Amino acid sequence: xxxxxxxxxxxxxxxxxxxxxxxxxxxxxxxxxxxxxxxxxxxxxxxxxxxxxxxxxxxxxxxxxxxxxxxxxxxxxxxxxxxxxxxxxxxxxxxxxxxxxxxxxxxxxxxxxxxxxxxxxxxxxxxxxxxxxxxxxxxxxxxxxxxxxxxxxxxxxxxxxxxxxxxxxxxxxxxxxxxxxxxxxxxx
Amino acid sequence: xxxxxxxxxxxxxxxxxxxxxxxxxxxxxxxxxxxxxxxxxxxxxxxxxxxxxxxxxxxxxxxxxxxxxxxxxxxxxxxxxxxxxxxxxxxxxxxxxxxxxxxxxxxxxxxxxxxxxxxxxxxxxxxxxxxxxxxxxxxxxxxxxxxxxxxxxxxxxxxxxxxxxxxxxxxxxxxxxxxxxxxxxxxxxxxxxxxxxxxxxxxxxxxxxxxxxxxxxxxxxxxxxxxxxxxxxxxxxxxxxxxxxxxxxxxxxxxxxxxxxxxxxxxxxxxxxxxxxxxxxxxxxxxxxxxxxxxxxxxxxxxxxxxxxxxxxxxxxxxxxxxxxxxxxxxxxxxxxxxxxxxxxxxxxxxxxxxxxxxxxxxxxxxxxxxxxxxxxxxxxx
Numbered sequence: 001x002x003x004x005x006x007x008x009x010x011x012x013x014x015x016x017x018x019x020x021x022x023x024x025x026x027x028x029x030x031x032x033x034x035x036x037x038x039x040x041x042x043x044x045x046x047x048x049x050x051x052x053x054x055x056x057x058x059x060x061x062x063x064x065x066x067x068x069x070x071x072x073x074x075x076x077x078x079x080x081x082x083x084x085x086x087x088x089x090x091x092x093x094x095x096x097x098x099x100x101x102x103x104x105x106x107x108x109x110x111x112x113x114x115x116x117x118x119x120x121x122x123x124x125x126x127x128x129x130x131x132x133x134x135x136x137x138x139x140x141x142x143x144x145x146x147x148x149x150x151x152x153x154x155x156x157x158x159x160x161x162x163x164x165x166x167x168x169x170x171x172x173x174x175x176x177x178x179x180x181x182x183x184x185x186x187x188x
Numbered sequence: 189x190x191x192x193x194x195x196x197x198x199x200x201x202x203x204x205x206x207x208x209x210x211x212x213x214x215x216x217x218x219x220x221x222x223x224x225x226x227x228x229x230x231x232x233x234x235x236x237x238x239x240x241x242x243x244x245x246x247x248x249x250x251x252x253x254x255x256x257x258x259x260x261x262x263x264x265x266x267x268x269x270x271x272x273x274x275x276x277x278x279x280x281x282x283x284x285x286x287x288x289x290x291x292x293x294x295x296x297x298x299x300x301x302x303x304x305x306x307x308x309x310x311x312x313x314x315x316x317x318x319x320x321x322x323x324x325x326x327x328x329x330x331x332x333x334x335x336x337x338x339x340x341x342x343x344x345x346x347x348x349x350x351x352x353x354x355x356x357x358x359x360x361x362x363x364x365x366x367x368x369x370x371x372x373x374x375x376x377x378x379x380x381x382x383x384x385x386x387x388x389x390x391x392x393x394x395x396x397x398x399x400x401x402x403x404x405x406x407x408x409x410x411x412x413x414x415x416x417x418x419x420x421x422x423x424x425x426x427x428x429x430x431x432x433x434x435x436x437x438x439x440x441x442x443x444x445x446x447x448x449x450x451x452x453x454x455x456x457x458x459x460x461x462x463x464x465x466x467x468x469x470x471x472x473x474x475x476x477x478x479x480x481x482x483x484x485x486x487x488x489x490x491x492x493x494x495x496x497x498x499x500x501x502x503x504x505x506x507x508x509x510x511x512x513x514x515x516x517x518x519x520x521x522x523x524x525x526x527x528x529x530x531x532x533x534x535x536x537x538x539x540x541x542x543x544x545x546x547x548x549x550x551x552x553x554x555x556x557x558x559x560x561x562x563x564x565x566x567x568x569x570x
Contacts, residue, residue, distance in 0.1 A: 027367055035365040063555070066554075
Protein backbone atom coordinates (compact mmCIF):
# COMPACT_ATOMS: atom_id res chain seq x y z
CA UNK A 1 0.00 0.00 0.00
CA UNK A 2 1.29 3.46 -0.82
CA UNK A 3 1.62 6.21 1.75
CA UNK A 4 -1.00 8.90 1.17
CA UNK A 5 -0.33 12.51 2.15
CA UNK A 6 -2.72 15.45 1.84
CA UNK A 7 -1.70 19.08 2.35
CA UNK A 8 -4.47 21.65 2.14
CA UNK A 9 -5.15 25.26 2.96
CA UNK A 10 -6.07 28.58 1.42
CA UNK A 11 -4.62 29.86 -1.80
CA UNK A 12 -1.52 31.92 -1.02
CA UNK A 13 -0.29 29.77 1.88
CA UNK A 14 2.25 27.99 -0.29
CA UNK A 15 0.46 24.64 -0.20
CA UNK A 16 1.42 23.65 -3.73
CA UNK A 17 5.07 24.57 -3.29
CA UNK A 18 5.22 22.59 -0.04
CA UNK A 19 3.72 19.56 -1.78
CA UNK A 20 6.13 19.89 -4.68
CA UNK A 21 9.20 20.22 -2.45
CA UNK A 22 8.19 17.26 -0.34
CA UNK A 23 7.45 15.19 -3.45
CA UNK A 24 10.70 16.16 -5.11
CA UNK A 25 12.68 15.28 -1.98
CA UNK A 26 10.93 11.90 -1.75
CA UNK A 27 11.78 11.20 -5.40
CA UNK A 28 15.39 12.08 -4.52
CA UNK A 29 15.18 9.39 -1.82
CA UNK A 30 14.22 6.87 -4.47
CA UNK A 31 10.46 6.68 -3.96
CA UNK A 32 7.94 6.82 -6.77
CA UNK A 33 5.68 9.81 -6.14
CA UNK A 34 2.45 10.98 -7.75
CA UNK A 35 1.77 14.59 -6.76
CA UNK A 36 -1.46 16.16 -7.95
CA UNK A 37 -2.71 19.68 -7.37
CA UNK A 38 -6.14 21.17 -7.04
CA UNK A 39 -6.88 24.83 -6.61
CA UNK A 40 -9.50 27.45 -7.27
CA UNK A 41 -9.03 30.36 -9.66
CA UNK A 42 -8.11 32.95 -7.02
CA UNK A 43 -4.40 33.57 -6.30
CA UNK A 44 -5.28 34.49 -2.71
CA UNK A 45 -8.09 32.90 -0.78
CA UNK A 46 -10.01 30.06 -2.35
CA UNK A 47 -8.73 26.54 -1.81
CA UNK A 48 -5.47 24.86 -2.48
CA UNK A 49 -4.69 21.18 -2.11
CA UNK A 50 -1.69 19.04 -2.86
CA UNK A 51 -1.93 15.24 -2.82
CA UNK A 52 1.04 12.92 -2.65
CA UNK A 53 0.85 9.20 -3.20
CA UNK A 54 4.19 7.68 -2.27
CA UNK A 55 5.17 4.22 -3.50
CA UNK A 56 8.27 2.22 -2.64
CA UNK A 57 8.59 1.23 -6.29
CA UNK A 58 6.84 2.00 -9.53
CA UNK A 59 4.07 -0.59 -9.24
CA UNK A 60 0.34 -0.04 -8.91
CA UNK A 61 0.56 3.63 -9.69
CA UNK A 62 -3.01 3.98 -10.84
CA UNK A 63 -4.07 6.22 -7.96
CA UNK A 64 -3.69 9.97 -8.43
CA UNK A 65 -5.89 11.32 -5.68
CA UNK A 66 -5.67 10.76 -1.96
CA UNK A 67 -8.71 8.99 -0.56
CA UNK A 68 -7.39 7.78 2.83
CA UNK A 69 -4.56 10.01 3.97
CA UNK A 70 -1.98 8.56 6.36
CA UNK A 71 -0.55 12.03 6.85
CA UNK A 72 -2.71 15.16 6.70
CA UNK A 73 -1.55 18.75 6.96
CA UNK A 74 -4.24 21.40 7.26
CA UNK A 75 -3.20 25.03 7.24
CA UNK A 76 -6.72 26.53 7.32
CA UNK A 77 -9.97 25.55 9.01
CA UNK A 78 -12.22 25.69 5.95
CA UNK A 79 -10.14 23.20 3.97
CA UNK A 80 -9.75 20.95 7.03
CA UNK A 81 -13.53 20.60 7.10
CA UNK A 82 -13.73 20.20 3.30
CA UNK A 83 -11.20 17.39 3.19
CA UNK A 84 -11.59 15.69 6.58
CA UNK A 85 -13.24 12.73 4.85
CA UNK A 86 -10.07 12.09 2.88
CA UNK A 87 -8.16 11.33 6.08
CA UNK A 88 -7.97 7.81 7.51
CA UNK A 89 -9.82 7.19 10.74
CA UNK A 90 -6.48 6.34 12.32
CA UNK A 91 -3.99 8.57 10.54
CA UNK A 92 -0.31 8.31 11.37
CA UNK A 93 -0.02 12.07 11.71
CA UNK A 94 -2.23 15.14 11.44
CA UNK A 95 -0.56 18.55 11.51
CA UNK A 96 -2.86 21.51 12.14
CA UNK A 97 -1.91 25.17 11.94
CA UNK A 98 -3.57 26.51 15.09
CA UNK A 99 -3.10 30.05 13.82
CA UNK A 100 -6.18 29.37 11.70
CA UNK A 101 -7.62 26.22 13.23
CA UNK A 102 -9.30 26.16 16.60
CA UNK A 103 -10.12 22.48 16.94
CA UNK A 104 -9.74 19.36 14.80
CA UNK A 105 -12.64 18.40 12.53
CA UNK A 106 -12.51 14.77 13.68
CA UNK A 107 -11.43 12.82 16.66
CA UNK A 108 -8.10 11.89 15.03
CA UNK A 109 -5.22 10.33 16.93
CA UNK A 110 -1.65 11.62 16.45
CA UNK A 111 -2.50 15.30 16.10
CA UNK A 112 0.24 17.91 16.19
CA UNK A 113 -1.45 21.26 16.70
CA UNK A 114 0.91 24.23 16.55
CA UNK A 115 0.61 27.84 15.35
CA UNK A 116 2.73 27.33 12.23
CA UNK A 117 2.04 30.69 10.61
CA UNK A 118 2.68 32.63 13.83
CA UNK A 119 5.84 30.64 14.54
CA UNK A 120 7.14 31.34 11.03
CA UNK A 121 6.51 35.03 11.53
CA UNK A 122 8.14 35.11 14.99
CA UNK A 123 11.05 32.70 14.45
CA UNK A 124 11.89 33.31 10.78
CA UNK A 125 10.66 36.85 10.29
CA UNK A 126 7.85 36.31 7.78
CA UNK A 127 4.67 34.26 7.72
CA UNK A 128 5.16 33.75 3.99
CA UNK A 129 7.45 30.81 4.66
CA UNK A 130 4.97 29.04 6.96
CA UNK A 131 4.74 26.29 4.34
CA UNK A 132 8.45 25.45 4.55
CA UNK A 133 8.47 25.86 8.33
CA UNK A 134 5.79 23.17 8.26
CA UNK A 135 8.05 20.95 6.14
CA UNK A 136 10.69 21.25 8.87
CA UNK A 137 8.15 20.11 11.45
CA UNK A 138 7.00 17.27 9.20
CA UNK A 139 10.57 16.29 8.35
CA UNK A 140 11.63 15.91 11.97
CA UNK A 141 8.42 14.34 13.21
CA UNK A 142 8.11 11.65 10.54
CA UNK A 143 11.73 11.06 9.56
CA UNK A 144 10.46 10.64 5.99
CA UNK A 145 13.06 12.95 4.49
CA UNK A 146 16.35 13.93 6.07
CA UNK A 147 17.41 17.56 6.38
CA UNK A 148 20.19 17.27 3.80
CA UNK A 149 17.87 16.03 1.07
CA UNK A 150 15.22 18.60 1.91
CA UNK A 151 17.66 21.49 2.00
CA UNK A 152 19.22 20.38 -1.29
CA UNK A 153 15.75 20.29 -2.81
CA UNK A 154 14.92 23.77 -1.52
CA UNK A 155 18.20 25.12 -2.89
CA UNK A 156 17.64 23.65 -6.33
CA UNK A 157 13.92 24.35 -6.70
CA UNK A 158 13.19 27.64 -4.94
CA UNK A 159 13.97 30.88 -6.77
CA UNK A 160 17.30 32.46 -5.68
CA UNK A 161 15.67 35.40 -3.93
CA UNK A 162 13.79 33.10 -1.58
CA UNK A 163 16.40 30.39 -0.99
CA UNK A 164 18.02 31.68 2.17
CA UNK A 165 14.81 32.49 4.00
CA UNK A 166 13.31 29.12 3.07
CA UNK A 167 16.35 27.24 4.34
CA UNK A 168 16.03 29.23 7.56
CA UNK A 169 12.34 28.41 7.76
CA UNK A 170 13.00 24.70 7.28
CA UNK A 171 15.70 24.69 9.98
CA UNK A 172 13.58 26.63 12.48
CA UNK A 173 10.67 24.29 11.90
CA UNK A 174 12.88 21.26 12.34
CA UNK A 175 14.44 22.64 15.53
CA UNK A 176 11.06 23.62 16.92
CA UNK A 177 9.80 20.08 16.38
CA UNK A 178 12.95 18.59 17.95
CA UNK A 179 12.23 20.49 21.15
CA UNK A 180 8.45 20.26 21.29
CA UNK A 181 7.13 17.27 19.36
CA UNK A 182 7.40 13.53 19.90
CA UNK A 183 8.59 11.67 16.81
CA UNK A 184 6.26 9.21 15.09
CA UNK A 185 8.59 7.61 12.56
CA UNK A 186 6.66 6.93 9.38
CA UNK A 187 7.77 4.60 6.63
CA UNK A 188 6.51 4.10 3.09
CA UNK B 189 20.64 8.98 -22.64
CA UNK B 190 17.22 9.55 -21.11
CA UNK B 191 17.12 11.02 -17.62
CA UNK B 192 14.41 10.97 -14.98
CA UNK B 193 12.74 14.22 -13.93
CA UNK B 194 9.83 14.98 -11.60
CA UNK B 195 7.53 17.03 -13.83
CA UNK B 196 3.92 18.01 -14.31
CA UNK B 197 2.08 16.79 -17.40
CA UNK B 198 2.40 20.28 -18.89
CA UNK B 199 6.14 20.45 -18.26
CA UNK B 200 6.55 16.97 -19.71
CA UNK B 201 4.63 17.99 -22.84
CA UNK B 202 6.86 21.04 -23.21
CA UNK B 203 9.99 18.90 -22.79
CA UNK B 204 8.67 16.42 -25.34
CA UNK B 205 8.08 19.20 -27.85
CA UNK B 206 11.63 20.46 -27.35
CA UNK B 207 12.96 16.92 -27.70
CA UNK B 208 10.98 16.61 -30.94
CA UNK B 209 12.69 19.68 -32.37
CA UNK B 210 10.06 22.35 -31.64
CA UNK B 211 11.08 25.69 -33.16
CA UNK B 212 7.94 27.81 -32.86
CA UNK B 213 5.36 27.96 -30.10
CA UNK B 214 2.55 30.47 -30.38
CA UNK B 215 -0.08 30.56 -27.70
CA UNK B 216 -2.61 32.52 -25.74
CA UNK B 217 -2.76 31.89 -21.98
CA UNK B 218 -5.55 29.79 -20.54
CA UNK B 219 -5.88 27.46 -17.58
CA UNK B 220 -4.83 24.61 -17.61
CA UNK B 221 -2.33 25.25 -20.40
CA UNK B 222 -0.74 28.53 -19.26
CA UNK B 223 2.03 26.87 -17.28
CA UNK B 224 3.08 24.90 -20.36
CA UNK B 225 3.36 28.23 -22.19
CA UNK B 226 5.29 29.73 -19.27
CA UNK B 227 7.68 26.77 -19.11
CA UNK B 228 8.41 26.99 -22.84
CA UNK B 229 8.83 30.79 -22.65
CA UNK B 230 11.72 30.20 -20.34
CA UNK B 231 13.19 27.17 -22.03
CA UNK B 232 12.60 27.17 -25.79
CA UNK B 233 14.53 30.38 -26.60
CA UNK B 234 17.61 28.81 -25.00
CA UNK B 235 17.54 26.23 -27.79
CA UNK B 236 17.04 28.83 -30.51
CA UNK B 237 13.26 28.51 -30.72
CA UNK B 238 10.63 31.22 -30.71
CA UNK B 239 7.81 31.64 -28.21
CA UNK B 240 5.20 34.23 -29.05
CA UNK B 241 1.99 35.34 -27.36
CA UNK B 242 -0.58 36.08 -30.05
CA UNK B 243 -3.58 38.38 -29.66
CA UNK B 244 -5.89 35.38 -29.40
CA UNK B 245 -6.12 31.66 -30.08
CA UNK B 246 -7.17 32.19 -33.70
CA UNK B 247 -3.97 34.06 -34.43
CA UNK B 248 -1.98 31.49 -32.46
CA UNK B 249 -3.06 28.51 -34.52
CA UNK B 250 -2.79 30.37 -37.83
CA UNK B 251 0.74 31.44 -36.92
CA UNK B 252 1.86 27.87 -36.31
CA UNK B 253 0.29 26.73 -39.58
CA UNK B 254 2.43 29.36 -41.31
CA UNK B 255 5.47 28.29 -39.32
CA UNK B 256 5.19 24.68 -40.50
CA UNK B 257 5.06 25.88 -44.09
CA UNK B 258 8.36 27.61 -43.43
CA UNK B 259 9.85 24.37 -42.19
CA UNK B 260 9.51 24.78 -38.43
CA UNK B 261 8.11 22.19 -36.07
CA UNK B 262 5.36 24.22 -34.44
CA UNK B 263 2.83 23.80 -31.65
CA UNK B 264 0.18 25.60 -29.66
CA UNK B 265 -1.53 24.68 -26.40
CA UNK B 266 -4.92 25.64 -25.09
CA UNK B 267 -8.07 24.47 -23.35
CA UNK B 268 -11.75 24.22 -24.32
CA UNK B 269 -12.65 27.92 -24.80
CA UNK B 270 -9.49 28.51 -26.81
CA UNK B 271 -9.87 25.26 -28.70
CA UNK B 272 -13.34 26.38 -29.80
CA UNK B 273 -11.79 29.54 -31.23
CA UNK B 274 -9.26 27.41 -33.10
CA UNK B 275 -11.96 25.28 -34.70
CA UNK B 276 -11.95 26.96 -38.10
CA UNK B 277 -8.20 26.67 -38.47
CA UNK B 278 -8.14 23.00 -37.49
CA UNK B 279 -10.01 22.49 -40.75
CA UNK B 280 -7.67 24.91 -42.48
CA UNK B 281 -4.64 22.91 -41.29
CA UNK B 282 -6.30 19.68 -42.42
CA UNK B 283 -7.05 21.18 -45.86
CA UNK B 284 -3.59 22.63 -46.50
CA UNK B 285 -2.02 19.58 -44.82
CA UNK B 286 -0.03 21.57 -42.28
CA UNK B 287 1.68 19.30 -39.73
CA UNK B 288 0.72 21.19 -36.58
CA UNK B 289 0.48 19.87 -33.04
CA UNK B 290 -2.30 21.28 -30.84
CA UNK B 291 -2.50 20.48 -27.16
CA UNK B 292 -5.99 20.75 -25.74
CA UNK B 293 -5.95 20.26 -21.99
CA UNK B 294 -9.60 19.61 -21.31
CA UNK B 295 -11.27 21.48 -18.48
CA UNK B 296 -14.80 21.62 -17.09
CA UNK B 297 -17.13 23.05 -19.75
CA UNK B 298 -19.31 23.99 -21.48
CA UNK B 299 -18.22 27.53 -22.32
CA UNK B 300 -15.78 28.89 -19.74
CA UNK B 301 -17.22 26.35 -17.30
CA UNK B 302 -14.96 25.96 -14.28
CA UNK B 303 -11.53 27.25 -15.19
CA UNK B 304 -9.60 25.12 -12.70
CA UNK B 305 -11.87 22.08 -12.96
CA UNK B 306 -11.15 19.06 -15.11
CA UNK B 307 -13.26 17.50 -17.84
CA UNK B 308 -13.39 15.14 -20.80
CA UNK B 309 -16.08 16.92 -22.78
CA UNK B 310 -14.09 17.60 -25.95
CA UNK B 311 -14.06 14.12 -27.46
CA UNK B 312 -16.54 14.78 -30.24
CA UNK B 313 -15.41 18.38 -30.62
CA UNK B 314 -11.92 17.14 -31.34
CA UNK B 315 -13.22 14.94 -34.11
CA UNK B 316 -15.63 17.41 -35.65
CA UNK B 317 -14.49 20.87 -34.52
CA UNK B 318 -14.29 22.30 -38.02
CA UNK B 319 -16.91 22.16 -40.76
CA UNK B 320 -16.73 19.75 -43.67
CA UNK B 321 -15.28 16.25 -43.62
CA UNK B 322 -11.59 15.71 -42.96
CA UNK B 323 -9.35 13.39 -41.00
CA UNK B 324 -7.92 14.10 -37.57
CA UNK B 325 -5.60 12.36 -35.12
CA UNK B 326 -5.93 12.66 -31.34
CA UNK B 327 -4.13 11.03 -28.41
CA UNK B 328 -5.21 11.07 -24.75
CA UNK B 329 -2.51 10.56 -22.09
CA UNK B 330 -3.30 9.14 -18.64
CA UNK B 331 0.04 9.86 -17.01
CA UNK B 332 2.90 12.30 -17.09
CA UNK B 333 5.05 9.76 -18.94
CA UNK B 334 2.37 9.36 -21.60
CA UNK B 335 2.00 13.14 -21.85
CA UNK B 336 5.66 13.12 -22.82
CA UNK B 337 5.54 10.12 -25.12
CA UNK B 338 2.34 11.17 -26.87
CA UNK B 339 3.58 14.66 -27.74
CA UNK B 340 6.55 13.02 -29.47
CA UNK B 341 4.17 10.65 -31.24
CA UNK B 342 2.01 13.66 -32.16
CA UNK B 343 4.94 15.38 -33.88
CA UNK B 344 5.93 12.16 -35.59
CA UNK B 345 2.39 11.55 -36.87
CA UNK B 346 1.81 15.17 -37.89
CA UNK B 347 4.95 15.24 -40.01
CA UNK B 348 4.57 11.74 -41.37
CA UNK B 349 1.01 12.32 -42.58
CA UNK B 350 0.86 16.13 -42.84
CA UNK B 351 -2.14 16.30 -40.54
CA UNK B 352 -3.09 18.37 -37.51
CA UNK B 353 -2.62 16.22 -34.42
CA UNK B 354 -4.41 16.96 -31.15
CA UNK B 355 -3.11 15.86 -27.77
CA UNK B 356 -6.12 15.67 -25.48
CA UNK B 357 -4.70 16.19 -22.03
CA UNK B 358 -6.83 17.13 -19.06
CA UNK B 359 -6.50 19.47 -16.12
CA UNK B 360 -5.56 16.63 -13.77
CA UNK B 361 -2.67 15.19 -15.78
CA UNK B 362 -1.56 18.71 -16.77
CA UNK B 363 -1.05 19.54 -13.09
CA UNK B 364 0.10 16.22 -11.70
CA UNK B 365 3.76 15.53 -11.09
CA UNK B 366 5.29 12.11 -11.64
CA UNK B 367 8.77 10.83 -12.34
CA UNK B 368 9.20 10.88 -16.11
CA UNK B 369 11.96 9.66 -18.41
CA UNK B 370 12.94 12.38 -20.85
CA UNK B 371 15.41 12.86 -23.71
CA UNK B 372 17.75 15.73 -24.46
CA UNK B 373 16.50 18.47 -26.82
CA UNK B 374 16.19 17.25 -30.39
CA UNK B 375 16.96 13.66 -29.36
CA UNK B 376 13.49 12.18 -29.84
CA UNK B 377 12.98 10.21 -32.99
CA UNK B 378 10.51 12.21 -35.09
CA UNK B 379 9.74 11.74 -38.78
CA UNK B 380 11.24 14.41 -41.00
CA UNK B 381 9.16 15.63 -43.94
CA UNK B 382 9.24 13.91 -47.30
CA UNK B 383 11.25 16.30 -49.45
CA UNK B 384 10.16 17.16 -53.00
CA UNK B 385 11.73 14.81 -55.53
CA UNK B 386 10.78 16.87 -58.57
CA UNK B 387 12.70 20.01 -59.51
CA UNK B 388 10.99 23.36 -58.74
CA UNK B 389 9.54 23.69 -62.24
CA UNK B 390 7.74 20.36 -62.11
CA UNK B 391 6.88 20.13 -58.40
CA UNK B 392 3.19 19.98 -57.49
CA UNK B 393 2.62 20.84 -53.80
CA UNK B 394 -0.46 18.61 -53.39
CA UNK B 395 0.53 15.65 -55.49
CA UNK B 396 0.41 12.70 -53.11
CA UNK B 397 2.59 9.61 -53.20
CA UNK B 398 0.51 6.65 -54.19
CA UNK B 399 1.46 4.51 -51.22
CA UNK B 400 0.66 6.72 -48.25
CA UNK B 401 -1.39 9.44 -50.02
CA UNK B 402 0.84 12.10 -48.44
CA UNK B 403 2.30 14.81 -50.70
CA UNK B 404 6.00 15.61 -50.24
CA UNK B 405 6.36 19.03 -48.61
CA UNK B 406 8.31 21.99 -49.95
CA UNK B 407 8.99 24.86 -47.57
CA UNK B 408 8.75 28.55 -48.37
CA UNK B 409 12.09 29.89 -49.48
CA UNK B 410 13.39 26.68 -51.01
CA UNK B 411 12.70 27.76 -54.56
CA UNK B 412 9.44 25.89 -55.09
CA UNK B 413 6.09 27.39 -55.93
CA UNK B 414 4.20 26.65 -52.72
CA UNK B 415 0.52 27.38 -52.39
CA UNK B 416 -1.42 26.88 -49.17
CA UNK B 417 -4.89 26.77 -50.67
CA UNK B 418 -7.87 26.29 -48.34
CA UNK B 419 -10.34 26.20 -51.22
CA UNK B 420 -10.84 22.92 -53.03
CA UNK B 421 -7.63 22.52 -54.99
CA UNK B 422 -5.90 20.30 -57.50
CA UNK B 423 -2.40 18.85 -57.19
CA UNK B 424 -0.88 22.19 -58.16
CA UNK B 425 -2.77 23.90 -55.38
CA UNK B 426 -5.02 25.74 -57.81
CA UNK B 427 -8.66 26.34 -56.92
CA UNK B 428 -10.90 23.82 -58.63
CA UNK B 429 -14.59 22.99 -58.41
CA UNK B 430 -14.33 19.96 -60.63
CA UNK B 431 -16.18 16.96 -59.24
CA UNK B 432 -13.27 14.50 -59.49
CA UNK B 433 -10.74 16.95 -58.06
CA UNK B 434 -12.92 17.80 -55.05
CA UNK B 435 -13.90 14.19 -54.44
CA UNK B 436 -10.37 12.81 -54.53
CA UNK B 437 -9.09 15.59 -52.28
CA UNK B 438 -11.70 15.17 -49.53
CA UNK B 439 -11.44 11.38 -49.65
CA UNK B 440 -7.65 11.52 -49.52
CA UNK B 441 -7.64 13.77 -46.43
CA UNK B 442 -9.53 11.01 -44.60
CA UNK B 443 -8.01 7.99 -46.33
CA UNK B 444 -4.36 8.92 -45.64
CA UNK B 445 -5.06 8.57 -41.91
CA UNK B 446 -7.04 5.34 -42.40
CA UNK B 447 -4.10 3.82 -44.27
CA UNK B 448 -1.83 4.54 -41.32
CA UNK B 449 -4.36 3.40 -38.72
CA UNK B 450 -2.12 0.55 -37.53
CA UNK B 451 0.66 2.99 -36.74
CA UNK B 452 -1.60 5.45 -34.90
CA UNK B 453 -4.41 3.48 -33.23
CA UNK B 454 -3.35 2.14 -29.85
CA UNK B 455 -4.88 0.97 -26.60
CA UNK B 456 -4.13 -1.01 -23.45
CA UNK B 457 -6.16 -3.84 -21.94
CA UNK B 458 -6.13 -4.88 -18.28
CA UNK B 459 -7.44 -8.16 -16.82
CA UNK B 460 -9.68 -8.76 -19.83
CA UNK B 461 -9.21 -12.54 -20.03
CA UNK B 462 -12.44 -14.21 -18.83
CA UNK B 463 -13.76 -10.95 -17.39
CA UNK B 464 -17.54 -10.70 -17.65
CA UNK B 465 -17.54 -6.95 -17.23
CA UNK B 466 -15.33 -4.55 -19.17
CA UNK B 467 -14.80 -0.96 -18.08
CA UNK B 468 -13.84 1.51 -20.81
CA UNK B 469 -12.11 4.69 -19.66
CA UNK B 470 -9.38 7.05 -20.87
CA UNK B 471 -7.19 9.93 -19.66
CA UNK B 472 -6.93 10.71 -15.96
CA UNK B 473 -10.29 9.08 -15.16
CA UNK B 474 -8.87 5.75 -16.35
CA UNK B 475 -6.45 5.87 -13.40
CA UNK B 476 -9.31 5.97 -10.89
CA UNK B 477 -11.21 3.44 -13.03
CA UNK B 478 -8.32 0.98 -12.96
CA UNK B 479 -7.95 1.42 -9.21
CA UNK B 480 -11.67 0.66 -8.92
CA UNK B 481 -11.31 -2.40 -11.15
CA UNK B 482 -8.49 -3.67 -8.93
CA UNK B 483 -10.57 -3.07 -5.82
CA UNK B 484 -13.55 -4.97 -7.28
CA UNK B 485 -11.33 -7.84 -8.45
CA UNK B 486 -10.07 -8.24 -4.88
CA UNK B 487 -13.66 -8.88 -3.86
CA UNK B 488 -14.02 -11.52 -6.55
CA UNK B 489 -15.68 -9.60 -9.40
CA UNK B 490 -14.53 -10.72 -12.84
CA UNK B 491 -13.92 -7.27 -14.26
CA UNK B 492 -11.34 -5.84 -16.64
CA UNK B 493 -10.60 -2.55 -18.35
CA UNK B 494 -9.84 -1.25 -21.81
CA UNK B 495 -8.18 2.12 -22.29
CA UNK B 496 -7.84 3.85 -25.65
CA UNK B 497 -4.59 5.78 -26.00
CA UNK B 498 -5.55 7.17 -29.38
CA UNK B 499 -9.07 8.59 -29.42
CA UNK B 500 -9.12 9.41 -33.15
CA UNK B 501 -8.78 7.00 -34.74
CA UNK B 502 -9.92 4.57 -32.06
CA UNK B 503 -8.25 1.16 -31.86
CA UNK B 504 -11.45 -0.64 -32.83
CA UNK B 505 -9.79 -4.06 -33.22
CA UNK B 506 -8.24 -3.65 -29.78
CA UNK B 507 -11.64 -2.86 -28.27
CA UNK B 508 -13.31 -5.84 -29.94
CA UNK B 509 -10.54 -8.15 -28.68
CA UNK B 510 -10.72 -6.76 -25.14
CA UNK B 511 -14.51 -7.19 -25.09
CA UNK B 512 -14.45 -10.80 -26.31
CA UNK B 513 -15.22 -12.42 -22.93
CA UNK B 514 -17.38 -9.58 -21.62
CA UNK B 515 -21.16 -9.50 -21.56
CA UNK B 516 -21.41 -6.02 -20.14
CA UNK B 517 -19.42 -2.94 -21.12
CA UNK B 518 -19.35 0.06 -18.78
CA UNK B 519 -18.08 3.29 -20.31
CA UNK B 520 -16.89 5.81 -17.72
CA UNK B 521 -16.11 9.32 -18.89
CA UNK B 522 -16.26 12.89 -17.59
CA UNK B 523 -19.10 13.98 -19.88
CA UNK B 524 -22.63 12.75 -20.56
CA UNK B 525 -21.65 10.14 -23.12
CA UNK B 526 -19.31 10.80 -26.05
CA UNK B 527 -16.85 7.92 -26.28
CA UNK B 528 -19.91 5.90 -25.27
CA UNK B 529 -21.38 6.60 -28.72
CA UNK B 530 -18.32 5.14 -30.42
CA UNK B 531 -18.19 2.12 -28.13
CA UNK B 532 -21.90 1.53 -28.81
CA UNK B 533 -21.34 1.78 -32.55
CA UNK B 534 -18.51 -0.74 -32.40
CA UNK B 535 -19.78 -3.23 -29.82
CA UNK B 536 -23.55 -2.76 -30.06
CA UNK B 537 -23.91 -4.99 -33.14
CA UNK B 538 -21.90 -7.67 -31.30
CA UNK B 539 -24.63 -8.20 -28.75
CA UNK B 540 -22.96 -6.58 -25.74
CA UNK B 541 -24.88 -4.61 -23.14
CA UNK B 542 -23.33 -1.15 -23.08
CA UNK B 543 -23.89 1.17 -20.14
CA UNK B 544 -22.65 4.63 -19.28
CA UNK B 545 -21.29 6.09 -16.06
CA UNK B 546 -21.23 9.84 -16.66
CA UNK B 547 -19.00 11.75 -14.27
CA UNK B 548 -19.86 15.43 -14.12
CA UNK B 549 -17.47 16.76 -11.49
CA UNK B 550 -14.87 19.53 -11.59
CA UNK B 551 -12.47 17.24 -9.74
CA UNK B 552 -11.20 13.81 -10.59
CA UNK B 553 -13.09 11.29 -8.45
CA UNK B 554 -11.05 8.79 -6.46
CA UNK B 555 -11.82 5.14 -7.22
CA UNK B 556 -14.23 5.03 -4.29
CA UNK B 557 -16.03 8.18 -5.45
CA UNK B 558 -16.20 6.65 -8.91
CA UNK B 559 -18.07 3.73 -7.41
CA UNK B 560 -20.66 6.22 -6.08
CA UNK B 561 -21.02 7.70 -9.56
CA UNK B 562 -21.67 4.17 -10.78
CA UNK B 563 -24.44 3.67 -8.23
CA UNK B 564 -25.85 7.09 -9.08
CA UNK B 565 -26.05 6.09 -12.74
CA UNK B 566 -27.88 2.92 -11.73
CA UNK B 567 -25.16 0.77 -13.27
CA UNK B 568 -24.73 -2.62 -11.58
CA UNK B 569 -21.79 -4.93 -11.95
CA UNK B 570 -23.79 -8.15 -11.59
